[in-house]
Amino acid sequence: MCGIVGYIGERNAVPVLLYGLQRLEYRGYDSAGIAVLEKEGNKIIVEKQVGKIKDLQEYLWNKKIEGNVGIAHTRWATHGPPTIENAHPHLSQKGTIAVVHNGIIENYLELKNQLQKKGYKFQSETDTEVIAHLIEDEYENNLLETILKITKKLEGAYAIGVISTYEPDKLIGLRKGSPLIVGIGKKENLIASDIPAVLEYTKDIIPLDDNEIAILSKDNVEILDFNGNKKEKKILHVNWDISIAEKGGFKHFMQKEIHEQPRTIADTITGFSSQDINKIFSNLENINRIIIVACGTSYHAGLVGKFWIEKYAKVPVEVDYASEFRYRDYIVDKNTLIFGISQSGETADTRFAMLDAKEKGAKTLALVNVVGSSLSRESDFVLYTYCGPEIGVAATKTFTAQLVVLYLFALKLAQFRKKISKDEFDKRYRELLHIPTSVEEILKKDEEIKNIAYDYTKATDFLFLARGLNYPIALEGALKLKEISYIHAEGYPAGEMKHGPIALIDENMPVVFVAPKDYLYEKTISNIQEVKARKGKIISVATSNDNVIKELSDKTIFIPKVSDEIYPLISVIPLQLLAYHIATFLGKDVDQPRNLAKTVTVE
Ligand code: M6R
Numbered sequence: 001m002c003g004i005v006g007y008i009g010e011r012n013a014v015p016v017l018l019y020g021l022q023r024l025e026y027r028g029y030d031s032a033g034i035a036v037l038e039k040e041g042n043k044i045i046v047e048k049q050v051g052k053i054k055d056l057q058e059y060l061w062n063k064k065i066e067g068n069v070g071i072a073h074t075r076w077a078t079h080g081p082p083t084i085e086n087a088h089p090h091l092s093q094k095g096t097i098a099v100v101h102n103g104i105i106e107n108y109l110e111l112k113n114q115l116q117k118k119g120y121k122f123q124s125e126t127d128t129e130v131i132a133h134l135i136e137d138e139y140e141n142n143l144l145e146t147i148l149k150i151t152k153k154l155e156g157a158y159a160i161g162v163i164s165t166y167e168p169d170k171l172i173g174l175r176k177g178s179p180l181i182v183g184i185g186k187k188e189n190l191i192a193s194d195i196p197a198v199l200e201y202t203k204d205i206i207p208l209d210d211n212e213i214a215i216l217s218k219d220n221v222e223i224l225d226f227n228g229n230k231k232e233k234k235i236l237h238v239n240w241d242i243s244i245a246e247k248g249g250f251k252h253f254m255q256k257e258i259h260e261q262p263r264t265i266a267d268t269i270t271g272f273s274s275q276d277i278n279k280i281f282s283n284l285e286n287i288n289r290i291i292i293v294a295c296g297t298s299y300h301a302g303l304v305g306k307f308w309i310e311k312y313a314k315v316p317v318e319v320d321y322a323s324e325f326r327y328r329d330y331i332v333d334k335n336t337l338i339f340g341i342s343q344s345g346e347t348a349d350t351r352f353a354m355l356d357a358k359e360k361g362a363k364t365l366a367l368v369n370v371v372g373s374s375l376s377r378e379s380d381f382v383l384y385t386y387c388g389p390e391i392g393v394a395a396t397k398t399f400t401a402q403l404v405v406l407y408l409f410a411l412k413l414a415q416f417r418k419k420i421s422k423d424e425f426d427k428r429y430r431e432l433l434h435i436p437t438s439v440e441e442i443l444k445k446d447e448e449i450k451n452i453a454y455d456y457t458k459a460t461d462f463l464f465l466a467r468g469l470n471y472p473i474a475l476e477g478a479l480k481l482k483e484i485s486y487i488h489a490e491g492y493p494a495g496e497m498k499h500g501p502i503a504l505i506d507e508n509m510p511v512v513f514v515a516p517k518d519y520l521y522e523k524t525i526s527n528i529q530e531v532k533a534r535k536g537k538i539i540s541v542a543t544s545n546d547n548v549i550k551e552l553s554d555k556t557i558f559i560p561k562v563s564d565e566i567y568p569l570i571s572v573i574p575l576q577l578l579a580y581h582i583a584t585f586l587g588k589d590v591d592q593p594r595n596l597a598k599t600v601t602v603e
Pocket of ligand 1: 343395396600
């Protein structure tokens, strides 16, 4: 939640900061602002706007702000509504310190009271403003020492960027609990919440760990821990192409990312093969139980993963919402593997659940998309999806890539534990290699799905039903629709419908069935009949040439025939497109839906 970026170098900081903010807008978009040290270094200029980055950009258009050092912020409100006063950066009373912050300062009220007693006047309702006043209050003659001192006073999670007129040749970034990376350029250096914000200027990055502080000048970067000890950090070179973070002719990032799936699935299959999975398995030989923890779409991927791991590797798997898992008296030991799935690798609920279980003695494995993300560094082992940056708030390409990794993980584990033969592995692997082609075939139906979407734009509620392996796909279809179109949608196991949700069905209720010709096909047909008998409107995702379903349904979207076990990899694609087109017809901002943020770094 919230994106921060900072620049120090020889260019004018303003366009660099605005570029960075655009790349971070997925992290929050209710207000934004920049703070730049004027060339002479004795004044900090702060400009803010409510709304999106483009509003800030338009507002800054005619203002001649120049300076080589600056910080910027795009906000997802936690403390106080989205107003100019609450937007970051926040300035200290005398205007000597400017601060941007992502996270929550839990003891800010106590600190605010202390500062108010000393005469500090607050301009905002935010927790962040206390940081600016605190630094100013404590500053004697060394900015770094002052900030190190106040880290002892701040409770909560944060990534912070600081500039100051006291030491205008410095940009300081610090992290405890919220992500922050340092970008190493030539005669310029940057800080940011995420890699895409710096890609235009450098591909060499250092992800900060918790309790680390980076002191940046134009020519140098130094990293210390919060006790002031110097840290040697490895520079990571990222291969992401800037164009991956552009829309490339599509109307929205989400649309582009849906259409990228043939490539991202293929890249993830290849990427998985390049990871030494057997080395991970040999360290996990005694594991007799797996608990998958994740949130949102990643949780749905985990639900499919459970089917595969139990079916092939014969290891019992539980799947839990990370936010729930952490706060119950769960039971783990050294033979339990906690498998955290997270696109961003920064989701607070997932991170803290994993850290907690690790502390209790469990082994941890992370599946993430973002290289160098917190989860990837905090876990014992890590696997990656190979999607490049996902900008649309609604996860699409990373979901199918997570499924690919989970499927290969299950098969490899099964082979490693001698539950399946090499021949069986090879057969299933070869079949997986055809999935990108099947996805391409479905994507060709984009126009057809768009027409179906048009007929349902007036619906106020949707049900998504499926059985077995495709039940998590029904959940995912419902999540996609509600988060970008704001239409109420529920995913349910089709067999559970008769135990309650059937009461909702009438002639106004569209019911989306994911009903491929798999081992539960006949059962699903019965459920479709039950909806039809109550005059529900049926939209089906069915296997090509299935005329039985076509007859029963108001609309049918055909998908190619594949093995029963891997339908989830393709059956989700029509649901992504359906949600996308309904939301677009309704004029919703699909890339940045209201109230949501791509990376949820608060609990
Ligand atoms: O980065 P993560 O995979 O940990 O994110 C988890 C959820 O916040 C995320 O999947 C969210 O539900 C998306 N908006 C789904 O489209």
